[in-house]
Amino acid sequence: MRLKSLLLVFLVTLFSCQEKKQRITPQDIPDPKQTDGGYVSDPAHMLSASATATINSMLTDLDKEGTAQVAVVLQEDIGVEDPTDFAHKLFNTWGIGSKETNNGLLIFLVRDARKLVFETGKGLEGDLPDILCYRIQQEYMIPHIKEDNYDEAFINGVKSVAAQLRTGNYAYDETSDEAYMAPVTDSSLVAAEDDMVVASPQAFAGAADEMQEYAEAPVEQGSDFIDRSPGAGFYIGLVLMLFLSPVLMHACFGGRRKKKKKHPDPDVDNIPVSIKEMSNDFLRPGWIGLLLIHITAWWLLWFMDAHYNVRLGFFKVLLVYYATWVVFMHLAVLIVRLRAETALRGADRHTRWQRLSAAHSQLEFSGYIFPLPFLLLYLRWYRHEQQKLRDTPYDCPHCHQALHRLDEKTEDPYLEKAQVIEEKLSSVDYDVWRCDKDDYQLVLDYTDFHAAVSECPSCEHKTFQCKTTRTQKRATTKAAGWGIKTYLCAACGFSKDYRFTIPKISESSSSSSSSSSSSSSGSSWGGGSSGGGGASSSW
Template sequence: MKKRQWIWTLIFGLWTTGLLSQKVYTVETVPDPKAAGGGWVADPDKYIPDADEARLNALISALEDSTTVQIAVVVLGSIGEENPKEFAVKLFEKWKIGQADKDNGLLILSVMDQRRTEFETGYGLEGVLPDVVCYRIGMQELVPYFKLGEYGKGLIAAVQKIKTILENPEAASEVKSFYDGGARSPIPGVPVPLFWYGLVNLIFHLIIAVWVLLTLWNKEDLYDKYQSVRKVYGWWWGIPFPIPYFIVMWGLKRLLTRLRNAPRYSKETGQLLRKLSEEEEDRFLESGQIVEEEIGSVDYDVWVSEDESELLILRYAPRFSKYRRCPQCGFITYFLARTETIERATRYSTGRRRKEYQCKNCGYTHEVFETIPRIQSSRGGGGFSGGGGGSSWGGGSSGGGGAGVSW
């Protein structure tokens, strides 16, 4: 009896020692992957297999190249008693994930001892990745794998879904609604009653309708009205409410067209202004603005009075573009022109990659050199290699949006 008691005491002692020895991270002590090779993943306690980490780096690097969006993946054993959401916001602001002029960063933070994952988005992603979409991605893609202890696969599935949505917004309709009661429902086998779905649907669209009407009523300037209404015009409505989606979008599109083409008058003299054609407006635009129109990064409407003494230039930019603001000339004509592998990575040494950015307006070029992590050997087959994003983040800010999931 005493021997058995001694064994249990020893086991308990070893277990508590393991808990006490687990490192507790603060925002200041989380290792920044940009300072250690230019990757996107911080996993100091090695919860993710090397092959999965390489795959994550490759996915996020490809996403940044195509959309300029930056994603940081952080997996920590413990943050003590801190709240994961608050920790995510502070870490996001410390690293400044995303481009400074777009705030298009995303932080995926997993705290293992609290069994919690937070998706923290920058302001620029709140429209395309609202809270409800982040929550669904977490529940449908990440949680099933995390429950099995396959953390790398869960993160890969979540990042892959996010990448698909950001690169092809129409694919967002494939994200299954939490109200369909399907196999991947967050509450397996318990579909939400149709009554509640219809009620939420009705309330949601009433709120949108009231918001649009108040916007049209309170704002006097047509351009301000257009920009405000455009914030609610997006593909993501089709995710929770696919039935009224096309009707609502058709109505909003017509409203936006009317606001953009409605007659405008000079604020100084009250003269009626005339909207110029694409060919006519070029003589009133700067050369950089003409280039922006040619490449599709910005579209301009030019309105003039009859004697051309009054001029109004309005700027319309798409939600997503591979172009960013040029640090030299200031126009949205700067993009990643080419990527070249200078030295391939092997299982024994890192490699080097060169990225060349160019401006289609002023011709400014800038080179960024990156370290490619070593190829990790895997008994289950080959993985992906790749770092990405240079040695620092882009200077983005957190918008406080996103969602958290538990497993």
């Protein structure tokens, strides 16, 4: 009896050790971007070669046109891991989807666990909600998976996803390829956003440490001359701050208000501005503010060198610029507040909340970068005052009793359809105040000034988004290119194409940029993250 017990313990221990060995992590899953540059990871070869090629072709079109970046993974087993949790980890490990729009989707099958999982990025949750993910699985994939026909299951599933993202209808017509194939217009090239190239702080810092070590080396005793001229780190610091200062100015105050240019075609370069990109109405320092910061910092550096005989290096430049920015931001916030109070004198609570929120939406970032001595305290006080403006009950104009505010679950019946869509897009949050005695209601809108949504020119709701970006003519070293951005209103369905220009490529960087862009698009994902949405099905 004792021998049987020992044998049982031995077998349990053996199997538990085996189970530990079978633990699989997302890093163990072959990344197709690192192997063949495709979108399908199928180490167990459940799909045929032709099916894999077909799926890769469809997913390439979706990716290039900017609609979505989709990864397909078929795994025999994942050990003791839960497929849903594993899909979430794998999604974030690879970074599926664009970093800016989070338009990623992971279609993940684990044959041993008999589980099919869709994991979506936050940017796809509106176009591909959880219920549609489940329907696509149940109608187009699970029936074929039960028959071990993985080719048909995944080809049909990808077709359905593509049709839903392009047309808003996942039930594609099997006799026609139009619903899930790429648009007829040339969308093989996705227009890259014309971002400013900023020198890497790490690269400068590494060189600065090396130069500073040499420049600040102590002189030998007995030497009559001490060299206090600025070292190489001083000039590196100046160059670094010349690059960083415009970035900080844009982050704290937004871009400058663009002047509309006269053009035969009013849509050329007249792309809608998203809410978060709107400039500050009360203060836009722009290049004048930058000039003031640089002159002040340079004067302080000269004063330290001339009157205190201080040897100037990399970190002293950073310290002086930081102190200059601290003073500048405190004065700027003070000016914004004084101008706002003057402009809003006599305004109602709702108007005050909206205008002050717009003025402070980007200034909140500065509270984390330049918190001392007073900026962080001011921003905390500002948030408290804003909350009071919104939460204090209103009085009924009929019975003069205090209205009560409905919660998020019960307020939707009192909102228009477009207002409900705005709340789903997180561009506007509505408060509904009611008086049950007189059946009076008050609906107030509170804009989220961090939302990447524009105002629709048709219905004037904040539901206008860029859906696709297509390059029609690639820029060269001799001529600028152009492309088309298609915007769609989620409320009224209004759609409009906007033409944008692509600047000429500088001759010094044309060869390197073209080679790097082609390799990065094929050998890596976009850096997106999961929004936690999706669905799973078992069979």
